Amino acid sequence: MGDVLARRRLLTSARARLLDHPDADLPGIPDQVAASWRRSVASGVDPTVVTNLHHPGLDVESRLVRCARPVVEQLAEQIGAVPVCVVLTDDRARLLVRIDTTAAIGRAADENSFAQGYGYEEGAVGTNGVGTVLEAGRSVHVVGAEHFVESLHPYACAGAPVRDPFTGRVEGVLDVSCRAEHSSPILHSLVVSAATRIQDALLQDRDRGQQAVFDLYARVDARARRAVLAVGRRTVLANTLLHTLLDPGDLAALQDHARFRMVREHDVDDRLDLPSGVRVRMRGTVVTVGSSVAGLVAAVSVLREADGIALPRSVERPLPEPASSSPAWRGAWTSAAEALRSGAPLLVVGESGSGRRRLLTDLDRALHGPGHVVEIGPASADAADRVRRAGPSPLVVLADVDRWDGVPPGLNAALHAHRARLAATTAGGARHGAAVAGVLAGFRRSVTVPPLRNRSGDLPSLVTDLLADLAPGRDARLSAEALRALARHSWPGNVRELRDALGAALLHRPVGMVEVGDLPASCQSAPRSALRPVDQAERDAIVLALRESAGNRAAAAAALGVARSTLYRKIAQYGITA
Structure with missing residues (x-):
């Protein structure tokens, strides 16, 4: 007991010293905790009370939730003798799922706004088992006064990142919180193990095509020290060597070319001039599952650096450079x-x-x-x-x-x-x-x-040219958010459809900054497959309702006469970004 009190006094005095002098040394404080405290001070976190925000309309039926829920329920049952909250958040520290083993611990969590829909990012709540995991990129165990906010000192939390097994990107956080006196290093181990099981579930949830692309990529990457690129329907993988060889613009152009080629050939052996002037050779194999093309896996080698370009000499009329990075x-x-x-x-x-x-x-x-x-x-x-x-x-x-x-x-x-x-x-x-x-x-x-969907790097210049043609002499331009919305669209009608979409947007906003809301409904969704006319009509009605309710999904659901769960499912189905 004496060790616990001494530890609490050390933490409390160190935190007080930091609040008075942000540059103060913090001897005896774990590096991870000290770093989090300093970030909390820099973010202006209130050290006395939780002041987080509620985020309505979160997708609580997402793929992450679907894959994680059995693991969360099993973990809660496994430690049911201890009063704990088992929580799953998204990659922005917003609570998606919470399971309480006792009513009392649930009431305590509610009092600190540790509930579904609330954010627990470090920049708002300070050091904790959710936001600090996202900041540090690894699991943490925060006990008692290691929390930055005083109202959380009676509690302990252990959190671990849940990563996408293909990309390594953090998709969410699994956390177990309890009273500090009930804390144990075992909770930390249990959380890390459970997060791994969720990642396994995410891996199994991938479709056969994505799995086939990943398997071939892993084999090619392991065989030799070569730059390797894998492009699937919804996934891109590139090893460290490829990132070292090519700059981001060249890499994006290479990905576009891989998508273009994978639906036309079985084996690919192309020599390509990339936007920077680098010339590369891409040799790869198209991955098929049954009769469907799943992706392409290719080895990439540099044939000529950008500085090695030789300008052609010709007496003929000089040929202008194509206005494309593809x-x-x-x-x-x-x-x-x-x-x-x-x-x-x-x-x-x-x-x-x-x-x-x-x-x-x-x-x-x-x-x-x-x-x-x-x-x-x-x-x-x-x-x-x-x-x-x-x-x-x-x-x-x-x-x-x-x-x-x-x-x-x-x-x-x-x-x-x-x-x-x-x-x-x-x-x-x-x-x-x-x-x-x-x-x-x-x-x-x-x-x-x-097609335009395989020329994503050309979209900004095409938009600029088309706006100049559609609105000559006018100051018409796209916001960054509107351009991102266009980049997510698959453009089945190609450049002609892009021109029509910009023309429709200019009817709403003849001059100035064209925003997402000015774009046609078709540009505010990214469905995974082609839509039937009836689906398009439903999609457009949902986008309109979201626009008219300023993004409030509860109000949009009421206006449409559907349950919120139905609206969330339809938004996910149509890939609506409005």
């Missing part, structure tokens, strides 16, 4: 330029709205000047006359040939008579009618342009 787009740009310079018919493959025709017109303008491009669509009735009126050697672009029923009358003759240079655009995997197939038989070169 290796796939830059590769398509270079290959298309070679074809157009040589006059070889060129087929441009890609999704509708991905910029196929823009690639051709920009390149031809750079190589031959403006005014030499004639676009012939599937419904063009005067195709031959338009070619004749274009003058000598125009670039004739047969747009969307996968939608053509046949070749317009007189077109082939007009192409030959005016020595037209020829290009065409088509969707990947599209089938063509016999007549169109006959035209394409003369093509010897093709390039594939990536």
Whole structure:
């Protein structure tokens, strides 16, 4: 008992000394506790009472909660003879689950706002078994006067981080709190062990595709000392060597290229010029589970550093750099330029709205000047006359040939008579009618342009260009939060859809800063799969209700006439970020 009192006096006097002199030495105080106290002082934490905030609308049915709940319940049952609270929080120290072994300890927790929805971050509550875990990145055991706030001195808490087993990122904290006299180092051990079991549950909860990508990544990473990248549907893994070799912009471009390639090939062996000028070789294997593509795992080696770039010398009209950080787009740009310079018919493959025709017109303008491009669509009735009126050697672009029923009358003759240079655009995997197939038989070169979802690094510059085009002379720009919302969208309609979304936003906010609320509802959700029209309507109604209630989910649920639990589930289902 004497040791306990002496320890309490040491802690109390040291804390008082720190409050009077923030730079005071703290002999005898554990380094972890001293560091937390100093952070608490710097954050302006009230040392006398808990003053935390309540956060309504937390997702208490999240994947973390679902995987952790059986472990939390088992832990509470395991130590049920001791009056404790077993708590699970998210990665921002907000309480998601609390199980009490006695009513008395639950009342004590309520008195200190240690309850579902409340935050226990260190910057608000000081040293504790939740917020300090997140600050320190490791498990802690805080007993009695080691707490910074006086009202927590009668208690003890042991907390451990719960990490994503793939990324290592802290997803939440598992904590056991009790009266200080009931504390024991065993509680700390139990919490650490239970947190490990939750991580195992998270690992098992991954789908088969993610598991297959992770397994191959682990094998490739273990075999040799190479830079390794793994890109799955929702997961990216990169070893330390890859982070050392490439800067963040190059790494993001490489990830985009991997996503673009993994749905088209089984084995990949590409040489790529990245935005910084670094040239790399990416050799990898596409991971499949059944008939579905799960991801791509690749070894990456540097072929040329950025400082080694040699500027080409040419007497031809200089070719401008492509306005893209995407290796796939830059590769398509270079290959298309070679074809157009040589006059070889060129087929441009890609999704509708991905910029196929823009690639051709920009390149031809750079190589031959403006005014030499004639676009012939599937419904063009005067195709031959338009070619004749274009003058000598125009670039004739047969747009969307996968939608053509046949070749317009007189077109082939007009192409030959005016020595037209020829290009065409088509969707990947599209089938063509016999007549169109006959035209394409003369093509010897093709390039594939990536969809917008595989060009995430280009989004800021595309937004700037489109806003300038849609609102010429106006000061219209996107907030950082709105740009992040656009980055989360999958863009099935590609650049055309982005243009339409920005046009709709400008109707709400003609000038000034465009905010998230100005964007269409489709840009404020990131569903995991394509939505049916009825799902889109439901998603839009939820976004509208959240907007009108200023984000208050309880009010939105009431306006929609659904239970809050249903609203939370729908928000998660549609990936709504509003």
